[in-house]
Amino acid sequence: MSKRFRLLLILILIGVALAFLFPTVKWYFLIPEQKRELSYASRNQIKLYAERKAADTLRELQNLEPDEPLPEEYGFLTEKAKENYRTEGRSIPRVWTVEQLFRGYLSREELLLTLEDHFREEIVELKEGADRRIQLGLDLRGGMRVLIRADLEQLEEAGGQALTAAEREDAMRRALEILNNRVDQFGVREPQIRRQGDDLILVELPGEADREAMNRYIQGKGILNFHLVDEEALALFIEYQQANPGAFIGPNGEILQPDILPAGTTLRGVYSKDAYGIDQLRGFTVIESEPGLSGNYIRNAQVSADPITGRPVVNFFLTGEGGDIFYKLTSDNVNRTLAVILGEKVKAQARINEPIRDAVQVSGFDRAEAEDLALVLRTGALPVPLEVINQQSVGASLGEDAIRIGLQAITYGFALVILFMLIFYKGAGLIADLALVLNLYIMVGVLSVLGFTLTLPSIAGVILTVGMAVDANVIVFERIKEEYRTGKSVKAAVKAGFDKALWAILDANITTFIAAVALSLLGKGPVQGFANTLAIGIVSSLITALFVSRLIFDFATDVLRVSRLSIMWRRVQG
Amino acid sequence: MKRPINFLKLRFLMITISLLLIAAGIAGYFIRGGLNFGIDFTAGLVQQIRVDPAAVRVDIADVRDALSEIDGVNLQVVGPPAAQQFTVKVIAPGEEPGFQNRMENRLSQLLGDAFGAENIEIQSSDFVGPRYSRELAGQTVSIVLVAMLLILIYTTFRFKIRYATAAVLCLIHDTLIMMGVIAVFQLEVTTITVAAIMTIIGYSLNDTIVIFDRVRENQELMRDSDLAVILNTSITQSMSRTLLTSLTTLLAVATIFIFGTGDIKNFALSLMVGVVVGTYSTVFIASPVVLGWSRLSDKRRKRRDIQMYGRQAAVPAAQARREEAASEAGGTEAKEIAKKEPAGPKAPVKVTRVQPTRKKKKKKKR
Numbered sequence: 001m002s003k004r005f006r007l008l009l010i011l012i013l014i015g016v017a018l019a020f021l022f023p024t025v026k027w028y029f030l031i032p033e034q035k036r037e038l039s040y041a042s043r044n045q046i047k048l049y050a051e052r053k054a055a056d057t058l059r060e061l062q063n064l065e066p067d068e069p070l071p072e073e074y075g076f077l078t079e080k081a082k083e084n085y086r087t088e089g090r091s092i093p094r095v096w097t098v099e100q101l102f103r104g105y106l107s108r109e110e111l112l113l114t115l116e117d118h119f120r121e122e123i124v125e126l127k128e129g130a131d132r133r134i135q136l137g138l139d140l141r142g143g144m145r146v147l148i149r150a151d152l153e154q155l156e157e158a159g160g161q162a163l164t165a166a167e168r169e170d171a172m173r174r175a176l177e178i179l180n181n182r183v184d185q186f187g188v189r190e191p192q193i194r195r196q197g198d199d200l201i202l203v204e205l206p207g208e209a210d211r212e213a214m215n216r217y218i219q220g221k222g223i224l225n226f227h228l229v230d231e232e233a234l235a236l237f238i239e240y241q242q243a244n245p246g247a248f249i250g251p252n253g254e255i256l257q258p259d260i261l262p263a264g265t266t267l268r269g270v271y272s273k274d275a276y277g278i279d280q281l282r283g284f285t286v287i288e289s290e291p292g293l294s295g296n297y298i299r300n301a302q303v304s305a306d307p308i309t310g311r312p313v314v315n316f317f318l319t320g321e322g323g324d325i326f327y328k329l330t331s332d333n334v335n336r337t338l339a340v341i342l343g344e345k346v347k348a349q350a351r352i353n354e355p356i357r358d359a360v361q362v363s364g365f366d367r368a369e370a371e372d373l374a375l376v377l378r379t380g381a382l383p384v385p386l387e388v389i390n391q392q393s394v395g396a397s398l399g400e401d402a403i404r405i406g407l408q409a410i411t412y413g414f415a416l417v418i419l420f421m422l423i424f425y426k427g428a429g430l431i432a433d434l435a436l437v438l439n440l441y442i443m444v445g446v447l448s449v450l451g452f453t454l455t456l457p458s459i460a461g462v463i464l465t466v467g468m469a470v471d472a473n474v475i476v477f478e479r480i481k482e483e484y485r486t487g488k489s490v491k492a493a494v495k496a497g498f499d500k501a502l503w504a505i506l507d508a509n510i511t512t513f514i515a516a517v518a519l520s521l522l523g524k525g526p527v528q529g530f531a532n533t534l535a536i537g538i539v540s541s542l543i544t545a546l547f548v549s550r551l552i553f554d555f556a557t558d559v560l561r562v563s564r565l566s567i568m569w570r571r572v573q574g
Numbered sequence: 575m576k577r578p579i580n581f582l583k584l585r586f587l588m589i590t591i592s593l594l595l596i597a598a599g600i601a602g603y604f605i606r607g608g609l610n611f612g613i614d615f616t617a618g619l620v621q622q623i624r625v626d627p628a629a630v631r632v633d634i635a636d637v638r639d640a641l642s643e644i645d646g647v648n649l650q651v652v653g654p655p656a657a658q659q660f661t662v663k664v665i666a667p668g669e670e671p672g673f674q675n676r677m678e679n680r681l682s683q684l685l686g687d688a689f690g691a692e693n694i695e696i697q698s699s700d701f702v703g704p705r706y707s708r709e710l711a712g713q714t715v716s717i718v719l720v721a722m723l724l725i726l727i728y729t730t731f732r733f734k735i736r737y738a739t740a741a742v743l744c745l746i747h748d749t750l751i752m753m754g755v756i757a758v759f760q761l762e763v764t765t766i767t768v769a770a771i772m773t774i775i776g777y778s779l780n781d782t783i784v785i786f787d788r789v790r791e792n793q794e795l796m797r798d799s800d801l802a803v804i805l806n807t808s809i810t811q812s813m814s815r816t817l818l819t820s821l822t823t824l825l826a827v828a829t830i831f832i833f834g835t836g837d838i839k840n841f842a843l844s845l846m847v848g849v850v851v852g853t854y855s856t857v858f859i860a861s862p863v864v865l866g867w868s869r870l871s872d873k874r875r876k877r878r879d880i881q882m883y884g885r886q887a888a889v890p891a892a893q894a895r896r897e898e899a900a901s902e903a904g905g906t907e908a909k910e911i912a913k914k915e916p917a918g919p920k921a922p923v924k925v926t927r928v929q930p931t932r933k934k935k936k937k938k939k940r
Contacts, residue, residue, distance in 0.1 A: 457766055467823035523717060
């Protein structure tokens, strides 16, 4: 390969690593702290933020002179306006003024909604981008991490038979549904809930650790009940809502009970899943506080298609006793609305058309909604016992200490190795140091694009890799020295040194790589993080030592025509 | 070229030292009552607590008194004593639902009663359930075994089985000595310890492979030399690299040791021990094993040759080997011969031809 081609390859490598690195750099250095914090917040919080910000922005826009050109930061608003101009057959202005923008919107609400969507999407994008940047582990930023196991064996014992794969899957989905349903236990922050493996669920909550909230979260049961909707109280509430919009929403998005409601009724939010599968508040209803029927009476729930219309319907079946209660309830309340409530959220509402006993059919949804409702109903029928098998919490102050310690160790470890190489190998040491810096850079880039979670053990892995990464260079340099001593020219010694060292380096690194991969595949948590850094470090140190160092050497011998080897703290006898 | 140092001369001494070290580790294991397992492997609750130094002055004895009614509680000071930070470790007694919450509440209540609830800060809390720790323990053993097996396969493929075996024996040696140190000093065994051991396995292997690679290269160049000479030469040639890499790695690990606390400090300590042991074992364990194996198989071959072809046929080659073995240190000699007889197809005729000249040389020396 020609030198120019190799240089090009290395530059491409550096460019790719930079692209990998960018989201991490952006996140930690370019995005303001406030927005980073917001991205950890619950969806409701984000919605509230977007609403507030949209109202503020609209006010700012209104304060501008109508014929002033639209400031660049609001450029995103022209898109929707253009669309409206086009549908109305008007010509699109070349330069947008504030007034022209307003004319592009049909109503104030439409403009507000566009603004709100924009701000919301901004934060949600940050949230979603987490897997493309280096994240700080629990031990570094503080927070809680709980590994929960769904006790499927207990379900099997209760059912008296082994669960099929589909049944296990369903049980896990029910467990996740119940957990997702309780996220508001944490108030402002939203935990990340992830499924791990066959029967494990990982819940992570960044920031100051609130163990009590976490315990409530895990232990709370997914209580499912049927409540009648109180139409009179609901009418009262709607009147009140029009007079005092937003008065019944607490600072953390929780629902406050307005005192105009008659005793024995409760205000509840109506939720449905948004595009991200997270419950989103859609409206309100007022229910009788006493449940009409407990969800424990449900035997099973399924989705099927209506034989006539083909529309999806949810069928659920009650136990005999439950059927008696339900028959009484439904015959007394024909034409009233029944709400399905999981925890404190209204998951579905349906009008009672006729008295029903133990086989119930609910219709009027699309397929996804029907599946969701059936899942909710099954959480009442077949609760999945959850067991905490690993819980860690780290205070934020301890995390800050850990970051400081980690950075110090990396800085000093790195500096010591660099200094040592420079003193020992002089000119060649400089090449090794360059390779080392590049190595660290590539490593961090790859870790970043993998959305790696940086913990203290993985920082130790990075430092260790720095120490070991010079090894390949050392092998080559020692070999070059040997060859040079036999009387070869610099160029020949460099070539022989690299060629003869190649297999020693490859063999040594491949075996270490095998150990790292075994550790990474079989290990869990901190061990895995450590192994991944080690494995990535091995590959990038091979690239930098065999490829980058070689190119610099070749450059020195071919282009600069260096005739003396600067590879030793004392002169090498040629 | 540097004169080879006769490392192998020390092999019996070094193997004895290693065996003594391993024995000491095993003795330490039993004397200290086994390994000090962290909750990763035993299931339980660990909390790091801080008693506000501005409000009350306490030492570890006060904390121990405060928690005296909890059975099997283990206390340690974290950082400088004046910072008043402690870890409290309680082992979970088997499968017991609700252990975590109950113990958390009990700890904070007892500490709160003793030092005032507002002065207690729970800095971190870590609970591991019995099932998790059991799985982890099983997994750990399988990780180490699988990794060793894969390494054995790769090195067998790249070298001969005797080299692979020597490398793996070397790794077992390193692991045993590290475990011994961990047992004697009662360092806490956590998943991070496993990572440390695996790192050292990789590191020591790295060292061993670099030397074996040199041995393979030198076998081509020094066809007529005895294996002991080749091994010594290879170790000597790789020596500066071995020392340099150990030094840079130690530099890096030492910074972790100096700045780290708790688990990470222990991790760095195990690594430092491992780097030293790994470097030592490459020189003094791996190569002697290869030598021993080769000599044994030579003997066996000789015996087989005698059985198959009669005594005469076997004698010259065997004699040559025995004499070479007796000379052992002859690095310069070996080199000269190697230069005179550059690599070429190995024929028994050649061996006999070289033999007399070498005998003459030895006589001169004597």
